[in-house]
Amino acid sequence: MNTKKQNIRSLKEMHQRFSDKVNLNGLAEGEKVEERNLSDVQVTSLVTDSRRVTPGSAFFAIRGLRTNGEEYIEDAVERGAKALIGENINLEENPGVAKIQVKDSRRALAKMAKRYHGSPDESINIVGITGTNGKTTVSTLTRHLLEEPGRPVGLIGTVRYHLGDRELPSFRTTPEAADLYPMLRSMLAGGCSEAVMEVSSHGIHQSRVAGMQIEIAVFLNLTRDHLDYHKNMESYFVEKRKIFNGENGKLPKIAIINGDCPYGKRLIEELPPQVRILSFGLKESNLFRAKNINLESTGAEFVLDSPAGSMVIKSPLLGRYNVMNLLASVAILHSMGRSIPDSIRKIAAFEGVDGRMESVDKGQDYNVVVDYAHTPDALRNALSMLRECTEGKVHLVFGCGGDRDKGKRLEMTKVACAGADRVWATADNPRTEPLDDIFKDMKKGQTRGSRISFVGDRRRAISLALDQAESGDCVLIAGKGHECFQEVQYTAIPFDDREVVRELINIKALVQ
Template sequence: MKTQKNTKETIDGVHERFNGAVTLRDLAGSQARYVQGSGKTRVTSLVTDSRRVVPGSAFFALPGLRTDGNEHLQEALDRGAKVIISERDEIDLPLGVTGLKVDDPRLALAEFARRYHGTPDSVLRVVGITGTNGKTTVSTLTRHLMERPGRPVGLIGTVRYHLGDREIPSFKTTPESSDLFALLRGMLAAGCSEAVMEVSSHGIHQARVAGLGLEVAAFLNLTRDHLDYHGNMESYFREKRKIFNGANGSLPKIAVINGDCPYGRRLIEELPPQVQVLSFGLEDDNHFRAKNLSLQSGGSEFILEAPAGTMVVTSPLIGSYNVMNVLASFAILHALGHSVPDAVRKVGAFEGVDGRMETVEGGQSYQVVVDYAHTPDALRNALGMLRECTEGKLHLVFGCGGDRDKGKRLEMTKVACAGADKVWATADNPRTESQTDIFRDMRKGLSKGAKISFVEDRRRAISLALDAAEAKDIVLIAGKGHETFQEVQYTAIPFDDRLVAGELLAAKLLSA
């Protein structure tokens, strides 16, 4: 369901609506130690970016991958910061500025932000959805199934943030805690009583959701991704587990877990006994189970076995992995006390998600699909699903991101060559790496006789794939989905696969 009032706003606008003076003693937790000043200082905003500091702000000097907030203290002070929070023992501060020493600035930020915005998660019923793949689809579908006239539902995710009465472009899947609690407060102000959000492993590790109260935590799956950050799958899993076992600061009331996933089954075994579990999947022992699947080019149909009974589900989402996404949404609704039969009737009206199996029409005789698949498992699922739907050949355009898990690149190439008839490997957010180096890693996954071309220019690669397609073929452009830019050397260059494909189709139609 689309937001009824399509009012646009920025995150700065949200902060401006809710910023107000609060004494530091009302915000600081037990771990804070004053190195200068006192708790009487009044704080007007919580800021992590020195460029966003305004007079009266509390500036949190967060450690980062590329820069350290402590290196920007002078800029924050010049802009009027009244409080500096840092993990350093000694900070040279002018008179009139309060300094706090904390063990973990990110954790302190989450505690401050939650109190500053009035603990909105204690009033909102918040659903946190985590997993390698499917978070955006499940969160968007769940919100669609939950909303009723006059009862808006908030959403925080990869594509956009919905606050109930307005919409904000997403800038992080899981925003910083100072932004997150402001968004939740905005949802309450707009009349929301429930909110759905995507919870990334980075967001958990960086304490962006520390202490966040979750009514329901949902685990969708776990496959290879972000190992450049987490190091290995065990560390990756342990981060995800934190929002289920209390390590994040609170326990969810109910955990919705993929019972078919090996990591999901392990998670169920390791949960504290006070957390209720609802499992979903295709196997017999799940609380929400799909059987007799009928997968078609226009969607899917299956029999749902659930606590509320047995029902026939007709979904507009294609592919077996989207059946799992639908099951997850149904289980979440049941956990919240919503009617699953009503959700079954409503799922057919779901309009899908931007950049997820999104088709591009331009009068062509073949199908063009844009999808966000950027992990080996997601790409395998996308190709497998489209293979079931096409009567002709399956063409693929894909790439691997720079400055990210290099070991994933050969796996992506293996999946691409195994699943598509013809492949064009190209650029996908190279960031600071040379495309030549990225291609070198990708070539390690080549199989004998693979029909693959390496084309550095993404627009050119898409054009070549469209030229090769014939009637009844499918062209999958994978990796970027809803994104509207390419990241190159710290610069965001405008690039939207959907727009580019549409422009190329229009040009080819004119020249035909």
């Protein structure tokens, strides 16, 4: 298990690779409202976490959702911070430390991190992928199709970071600018000329990618998620749109957009004419289109219509939504000048993504699938896909996260009851919210006649589902996917659905 502490240590090692001394006055040009003790100050790193401060660091005191960086200024100074940057810095305290007052600490961080690391985004061709569902699959698949011997491709996403000559466990989907730019710089040092990056709505709203040069922006879909943060779908869409219309910085050269999605259609209509648009989907109006789709338990086969002509594609990826993901990847490759026929030959060798429709096989006569589906749309797609390729019954274990969008809990339960024969609702990162309160919201979505049980212990819920499975059935364990912890009261407790399934199947085999 890669804990958050291990991730922090890995990031520290990456930062040490590029610990240059840079003049702070030049970095902060255009960002300063007020300053103190700034003359000839050289800084060796830019950090937002006081625990990662080393002598010579510039510490950005940023207000977060749960904590305020200003509360950790003294800790940063004690650890050797040479400069403090924020919106409410007390200019009179800590007289031996340089201080900069800025209007927007997050945007200042993005601009200064880019300068500090020599604008690596302008030397590497970046594909930025956004959307509610599918970002990790599309980014990982695209990297697989792009990479060639001696030609590494960088990746920044939910599961891991590939930096050309090294790999790090992922800490968050779209890292803070202080981490993002050294990652891009590390990719260049590792021989990458291209990078594929997941761009989350949180990352856009919090200016983590503000001013970044994204050559190709990709819009996969938009369905309900993160409304605890964005409040409504319009605000959610507006954030996603920023990397396409220039609000985030420079316009992308190419926009690849799901033409079947209502928000995708709207995005196409709203983009400025200088952005080249490539649409993908199942409808005839799309430039990249899948037709004659045949879905099987081993994958999918369909005819691809594209600017390169028509050709048959056989994919090991399950389900109709993965056909859409594959279309997006093919459109990306075409936009980068790659041969589509040459690229699709590599699809058969794609091993999938950790925790995305990942099968767990311990010799049992039923199927067990672990998936990250944690939105109503993603859960609906997963259940629909498994229904199409399962001879017997479909059993489901799922939960809803605490301290997150409460409105989707009812919808998730409705989808679960409609799509599965038997359902066990359980814990899924309850965080600081009582599980009984989460269950109360979920029960509002119960439908008459549905077979659903509420079980607080996730391991127990999985065990009950496995007990009910018979030959030819399928058990879907949804929500956590690749995650190897349960988040409870700000504590990450080790818990990996895949390992739990393996353990339980082994135990049950012993007592039979």
